[in-house]
Amino acid sequence: MLRNAFEDDIARIENGNFERSGMAGYLASVPTAPDDAMGPCERMSTPSRRPWPDLGPAWVWGASSSDSLGERLLGQRMLDLYRGSFDGERTEERIIPTARMCAALTRGADLLVLLLPSGGTSVLRHISMVGFTRGNTPEGPLQSLSGGDPLPSAVLMAPERLANPWLAAETLLHEGAHLKLFDALRAGAVTTTSGHLVPIPWRRSPWKLIRVLVALHFYAHMMVFEAAVEQAGAQVRREFGQPPAIGSVDEPSPGTEAAAAGTHRTSAERARYLAEYVLAMPAGCLTEDGHRFVQWLLSVLRLTMTEPPAGPVGGTPGEPPARNGVLSSPRELAPERAYDKVQPVEAFALPDLGQLVAVSPGTSRFHWLNAHSWMIYALCDGRPVGEVESAYARSLGLSAQSSRTREAVRRGIAELAAAGLVAGS
Incomplete structure (x- = not known):
């Protein structure tokens, strides 16, 4: 909620409005927080549940309990942001999760991290809150959605997405990936x-x-x-x-x-x-x-x-596709022109996948070469295009005179040149 208010304040400043601050109003109304590592909104959710406590402070939005005017204001604002997340689409009120639903959510997260230890852990850390709802959209029944500007770092899903851990894991990956990209796009x-x-x-x-x-x-x-x-x-x-x-x-x-x-x-x-x-x-x-x-x-x-x-x-x-004066069209490559690898380039092979990964330290751009491009890259050692064509054909048992072979090699050289991995002389 504070992030939403902060970004609203930034938008006001960008538009020359300096009269009021939404964030300041929320900070003034937030009750004094005890030392329990919970935010004021999570503290109002009962019972308190964290679906993956070892991976981050995400919490499940349960029933609301407010004991002060400040908490009631926060609770109402959170509901307003929840309703605003649907972009005018009709939706029912949110669903209070049961203990069984929360256990199914945790099970889905466990499966996601088991399947994708790095990616799953990463996206779950971008989820601060999970809520449940049902509704209809112009495209059909609501399945799940991730909070954008109205409710940042929140995931809302239909309870049916917990039908089995595989579906729950997929949903968390889906919406968590959206939130991760949304966070990146703020910068x-x-x-x-x-x-x-x-x-x-x-x-x-x-x-x-x-x-x-x-x-x-x-x-x-x-x-x-x-x-x-x-x-x-x-x-x-x-x-x-x-x-x-x-x-x-x-x-x-x-x-x-x-x-x-x-x-x-x-x-x-x-x-x-x-x-x-x-x-x-x-x-x-x-x-x-x-x-x-x-x-x-x-x-x-x-x-x-x-x-x-x-x-x-x-x-x-x-x-x-032209880079540094090198044209990427294979028709522009004369058979007598020689091509060599650009230096410095770091490369490492993934033989099980038939891939070569090449990166220029100056740009930090990674290029994934399949077996076809890898072979052409290896053959670009200062020899003319015509000799690359002949060596490529011999390695694969093809005819060097074939127009398809010449086209494949020249297009490969052109693409490598466009990527900045080889250069002609």
């Missing part, structure tokens, strides 16, 4: 055209570009989660039960293109659509941080998807 921008609208085949209304990036961030996490579920061992399945069928997500909204065609019903389909849209955007749509952010998401998708989004290796979405 920097990833788009220059946040109002740009993007058609979404599985939704009736287009999304703003920032929502596309937020969704792509979530689906990248989901691809990792689904891979972890598939690889869960017998002991995990004995403890938490058999996981439900993975891959499918909520149904496309009725009347949409996806609903009619029976498409975009999996995380992979949606991730691919969003990623390929971002890759095809015109120059200038993303900030420098936005380019790095999307490139990181693409590297995750390339590792987790059998058919990753089509796009350049190390290319920069939303920017022309």
Whole structure:
């Protein structure tokens, strides 16, 4: 609540309004806090429950108890922020959780951390409060949502999301990832055209570009989660039960293109659509941080998807592919021109995945090369493009005269040059 008030104050200052401070009013009304490590809002929630006490101070929003005017004001404001989180959508009043619901929530968090020790722990630390509610939205029944400006660091979910620990874990990852990105975006921008609208085949209304990036961030996490579920061992399945069928997500909204065609019903389909849209955007749509952010998401998708989004290796979405005077079109590469690795570059191999990770210390940008690009990168040792083509063809038993071989090699060199990993002389 104080964060919401603080950010409102910042907005007022930016608009030249210095007359009043919402945050000061809340601080004046907060009752004196005993030394119990709880905030005033958590203290009013009864009974007191923390779903993952070893990972952070998140608490579950229970029944409200207020003994003073200050507490009643805080309680009413929290309800106002709760209702404002639904953006005008009709919703029922919140649901007071039972002990059984809280235990199921903790069980879902335990499973999430077991499946994703680093990622699961990280997103849970961005959740300060979990509440329960039911409601309807224009796209169908409410499943879950994460607090943005109205109720920062809060997750609201329907009790049905606790039906089994796998579903609860997925929900916590979903909304926790949103909150983590939301927190990051308070310190920097990833788009220059946040109002740009993007058609979404599985939704009736287009999304703003920032929502596309937020969704792509979530689906990248989901691809990792689904891979972890598939690889869960017998002991995990004995403890938490058999996981439900993975891959499918909520149904496309009725009347949409996806609903009619029976498409975009999996995380992979949606991730691919969003990623390929971002890759095809015109120059200038993303900030420098936005380019790095999307490139990181693409590297995750390339590792987790059998058919990753089509796009350049190390290319920069939303920017022309030319870098340092090097054109990325394979038609621009003369067969007699020699290419060599740019130095310094640090690289380490992931042979089990058929990947090479290369990073230039000067930029700290990571580039994930698949086996195809890795081979071309290795062959760029000062020899001409024509010799790279011949060596590449010999290694794979292909014809060096094949137009497809020449196109593949030249495009690979062009993409490596655009990524700043090789340079021509």
